[in-house]
Amino acid sequence: MAAGAAALAVAVAGCGTSSSGSDSGSGDGKTLTVWLMDGSAPAALTDALHKEFQDAHPGVTVKYEVQKWGGIQEKLTTALTSNTPPDVIELGNTQTAKFAAEETLEDLSGDVSALGGDQWLAGLKDSLTWDGKSYGMPFYASNRTVIYRTDLFEAAGITAAPTTRDEWVAAIEKLKAANAADPDFQALYLPGQSWYALLSFIWDEGGDVAKQDGSAWTGALDTPQAKAGLDFYKKLVDVSGTKAPKDTDEATPQQMEVFGTGKVGMMIGLPWELAGAVKANPDLASKTAAFPIPSKTAGKTAPVFLGGSNLAIPAGSQNTDLAKDYLKLLSSKKYQDMLAEGGSVPGTSTDTAKLATNPVGKALAESAPNGKVTPTTPTWAAVEAGQNPLKDMLTAYLTGAKSLDQATGDANAALTKTLAG
Known part of the structure; x- marks a missing residue:
């Protein structure tokens, strides 16, 4: 799906x-x-x-x-x-x-x-x-929702699912501390190019990936709101210590397979991904649940694709x-x-x-x-099918190859060119 x-x-x-x-x-x-x-x-x-x-x-x-x-x-x-x-x-x-x-x-x-x-x-x-x-x-x-291990939350003293970004980060830190003796443990598995998750953070900041003027679309990745969304993504990567590659998305390797190893506390995923993890590791069936991707604003959920x-x-x-x-x-x-x-x-x-x-x-x-949803324009298909500028932007910033301004500026230029057909 x-x-x-x-x-x-x-x-x-x-x-x-x-x-x-x-x-x-x-x-x-x-x-x-x-x-x-x-x-x-x-x-x-x-x-x-x-x-x-x-x-x-x-x-x-x-x-x-x-x-x-x-x-x-x-x-x-x-x-x-x-x-x-x-x-x-x-x-x-x-x-x-x-x-x-x-x-x-x-x-x-x-x-x-x-x-x-x-x-x-x-x-x-x-x-x-x-x-x-x-x-x-x-x-x-x-x-996408945040799929998590209920047993690991309980063992780490996390009594309720996070409802804000701050609570989410705090839960990640508690999971890390509780499992510090296991070098293979990941509090949050987050691949470097999970750009659908990035959309939630950009939208939550009040930004968007592109803006429309009449029938024309141009990129909006260089706005303060989009930069803030990208910065929060990096915060999650850094604080979680995820071992996921920074140059691939959730399909390489399949994140449900990684979650199925039992060494992961959370992943941002879809229902079928949880089903796949449970199929590989039936013990997870009674040990998993999910909560909406948290917003930075209490009382709200982050917008989702x-x-x-x-x-x-x-x-x-x-x-x-x-x-x-x-x-x-x-x-x-x-x-x-x-x-x-x-x-x-x-x-x-x-x-x-x-x-x-x-x-x-x-x-x-x-x-x-x-x-x-993503911009409703016929040219959006080329964004996803080609050299996706959002993926390139994520990898460049997460690896330190580019600064925040350079990564968002280059991606925005590439996106605008693609949207222009």
């Missing part, structure tokens, strides 16, 4: 097929082709959804096709420009602006209310808005009305609750009661309303 929001690669092998003819919104032997991504929706949800939809639309068959994230952008590009695109597609929320700008998605501005728009989280709504219009509906999201997916209707769909009915059904509380039960932040419902039934889900539910 994280990768889906973050860096969606894409490529194709054939297009989905829709039935030809005018769209009356009813049966007549029509086929509604739906592309969802691997791992996005549990089979129990899609089985129930498709049965209910077909029962309500006699004569209509849902052709459900599960796609792989690898190569999906090229596959979508090919499919959306064909004469027979699928009728409903799932897009990573950092991808949506690209296809909206290419005019290959249906404008759903007039359908927002029917799709539960009054319940959409602000960050998710931003991700599907292009040029003032809405080109889809949120499907699901997830965000909402990684996830949107659902859209291709502009070339020959079954637009049926596709809208499909989205309306999926946006209903019944299916949004099923997404929450599966551990995702529901896209079209602010009711997270089903999500907050365990400590990790509770942390997700608490922080999601304060979620944000």
Whole structure:
């Protein structure tokens, strides 16, 4: 899910097929082709959804096709420009602006209310808005929380999860002191290039990575707020004594594998990363919990990147009305609750009661309303897919290769150039 929001690669092998003819919104032997991504929706949800939809639309068959994230952008590009695109597609929320700008998605501005728009989280709504219009509906999201070892907290005398940055730093110091005899112990595992975590600190300072002027975007990494966010990141690295490489992100090595060794007190991660650690080390199942990334301001949580997916209707769909009915059904509380039960932040419902039934889900539910997304511009994909200036900036500053001003200035220039296309 994280990768889906973050860096969606894409490529194709054939297009989905829709039935030809005018769209009356009813049966007549029509086929509604739906592309969802691997791992996005549990089979129990899609089985129930498709049965209910077909029962309500006699004569209509849902052709459900599960796609792989690898190569999906090229596959979508090919499919959306064909004469027979699928009728409903799932897009990573950092991808949506690209296809909206290419005019290959249906404008759903007039359908927002029917799709539960009054319940959409602000960050998710931003991700599907292009040029003032809405080109889809949120499907699901997830965000990073601080995953921690409850037993190690207790042994170190930490009686409550941190709720501010200062409390977080204090907890790190207590964990270090309590485990000083173990040279392999890391109070916080924090890779040098975890730029999604950096976003939280920049946003918490009131800054951003880029700013918009009309249709143009320019970098904002050289602002005092962005510098303060980067400086706090370095503080965490320094105080924790993390052994993570400073020139790679959380995927190299996989931080869930490091956490699974049992030698780590905390990591900033996603639910699936905790699941991976527990799979490798089942003893962790009863010894882990999570809390929202703390803010510098008491009583608040830090803003978090909402990684996830949107659902859209291709502009070339020959079954637009049926596709809208499909989205309306999926946006209903019944299916949004099923997404929450599966551990995702529901896209079209602010009711997270089903999500907050365990400590990790509770942390997700608490922080999601304060979620944000990366700049909604087609050129952002090139930032993530190329030589990411935020990663370069982090490594340069953390290793001492560049000063704070030099690292942020160089990264800002590179970011502005990339955003200009």
